[in-house]
Amino acid sequence: MDGTTLILNAAERTKAAELLARFTDSYENSLTSRPIAPDADRETLTKLLAEPFPEEGLGVEAFFADVVDRIVPYTTTIAHPRFLAYVQGPPNGISPYAEAIAAVLNQNCNLWQISPAANVIERSVMDWLTDLFALGPSSGGLLTNGGSGATKDAITAAIADRRPDFRERGLQETRAPLVLYTSDEAHRSVVKAATLLGIGLANVRTIPTDDHFQLRVDLLAKAIADDRAAGKEPFCIVATAGTVTTGSIDPIGPIADLCEKENLWLHVDGAYGALFILADSTREALAPLSRADSITLDPHKLLFAPLEAGALLVKDMAKLRAAFAFSSTSSYLTAIDDAHLLDYMDHGPQLSRSFKALKVWAALRTFGVGAFRTTTERCLSLATRLGSHIAANPGLDLMNPVTLTAVCIRMPGRNAEAHAELLTRLHEEGTAMLGPARIRGQACIRACITNHRTTETDIDLLASRLTTLATR
Structure with missing residues (x-):
């Protein structure tokens, strides 16, 4: 790359567009197989932090290689259908292009x-x-x-x-x-x-x-x-x-x-x-x-x-x-x-x-607005479905009325440490990423279904796994 300019030439623009399209497609097609929570490899992240910026630019292809090899592996897969930790859904499909x-x-x-x-x-x-x-x-x-x-x-x-x-x-x-x-x-x-x-x-x-x-x-x-x-x-x-x-x-x-x-x-x-x-x-x-x-x-x-x-x-x-x-x-x-x-x-x-x-x-x-009406209704329905699973399980307590899409779950008789371990287990085995919560002084875990990629199958898998782990 010409170090005297901040403008990509025609060939560089073509290559950047090609690599961006390839990256977008690859990421979309691999979502469900990616780990939801990244492995925060301290050694790799420390090297990334300490690496000096080059005096001469490395070019478009090197940038995309860095993204794929050194950044994406250490990011949370927000768009995974079982990322349910926060009130944060995946971006809609047109947003990368609008941005x-x-x-x-x-x-x-x-x-x-x-x-x-x-x-x-x-x-x-x-x-x-x-x-x-x-x-x-x-x-x-x-x-x-x-x-x-x-x-x-x-x-x-x-x-x-x-x-x-x-x-x-x-x-x-x-x-x-x-x-x-x-x-x-x-x-x-x-x-x-x-x-x-x-x-x-x-x-x-x-x-x-x-x-x-x-x-x-x-x-x-x-x-x-x-x-x-x-x-x-x-x-x-x-x-x-x-x-x-x-x-x-x-x-x-x-x-x-x-x-x-x-x-x-x-x-x-x-x-x-x-x-x-x-x-x-x-x-x-x-x-x-x-x-x-x-x-x-x-x-x-x-x-x-x-x-x-x-x-x-x-x-x-x-x-x-x-x-x-x-x-x-x-x-x-x-x-x-x-x-x-x-x-x-x-x-x-x-x-x-x-x-x-x-x-x-x-x-x-x-x-269209109708797509968002359908999606919000579907998120509400999925939360109700999860709440019903939990309420029907004697080994789990539903801690809140499921008004919107937050579902707070407690294993009765277990302390805060046990609930933290449950979250870690769900994360590490790739079942789902949920978050911690505390209600009226009691530790619990919380799923929040604000994810347009989540399906009934995802909810049933999570409920089944929670049932199994709660009985151990």
Whole structure:
């Protein structure tokens, strides 16, 4: 390769395209025979870490050889049909090509003038999502790097809405402390966001949940009343549509009633579960999300976009702009208003933003919305199937109602070490990759079926193996 240029010539482009196609086909055709969890060979990984970069480039073929020989063997096979460890599914089939096109175009999706088509595509995706949740004509949103970022942005908007002078005065002056409420089953990103935004752990209330792991509204109302009596200022409730451990859905309707009564911002963390609104069987349970002020979603979960692709939806786009728009003193960032296009830099914290929308748009266009409706319904059905297997086995305990696709399993009478050993055994023998969990202080293991490649045969194999191992 010519060391003076960063452009591939025609022959190199042809070779790179050929090797990429060969790699993609080989990986797809070998998925079920690959180990789910890699052998983390410390010696090989240490050599890879310590190897210096060459002064003269090695070329296209050497790069692909490195990928095949030195990288892939030490990666987790996320696309294996029995990778069930986390709320992370395999990417859909069009995504590698959409990602490649986005890299070629390399649009900076901040100002619409420099990315007009990308701007329209992101608007199209967000319009579809806000319509899905019936958020109304003033709604909108943007794609983010993930659910944690979306939740942090939502709480930022809630603070700015409650404290219009927040930008000028911050939270430094002596005023009634703002208080945020969530459940003891909420994702850690909620507490993390509140801490990073200066609310402080002392002003975050984690409300206990009931036997179905749903936030208790009676205790929530009491906590709000107690804080008001103590001179504090409640401002936001973060409910969860799909808790990360058990998949429970908080009672969104009653929580929304309380928010209206108390004049509080309602954010719903739906990173795991909100997109199950696509499925007929869970649509009604998730319909109250239409009352939320903001919603976190993760297209890199149930829309099976490759990482990263989170999303924030808001009922009132003007409130997002009020939190994030700043007058520019840089002439190169001068924006031109357009009724049909958005400057996304004024609706979120990022200035440089990648063309994430293309991979989501591409999947919806390529496969159709119906394919995602069918897939979400199928994941729910597979989780119910696994839950039924576990409930019918006297040697195993089903630890949670299977509301969405999380199935928590315990071997009664066994300690945490025994459950960790069970996970290791399942991984090493290639049965499945599951994850650890702890429910009400008890160690267990957890399968989460958010994998469009998983089949009934995979679920039955896992259930059979669990039954065998539990009786030993």
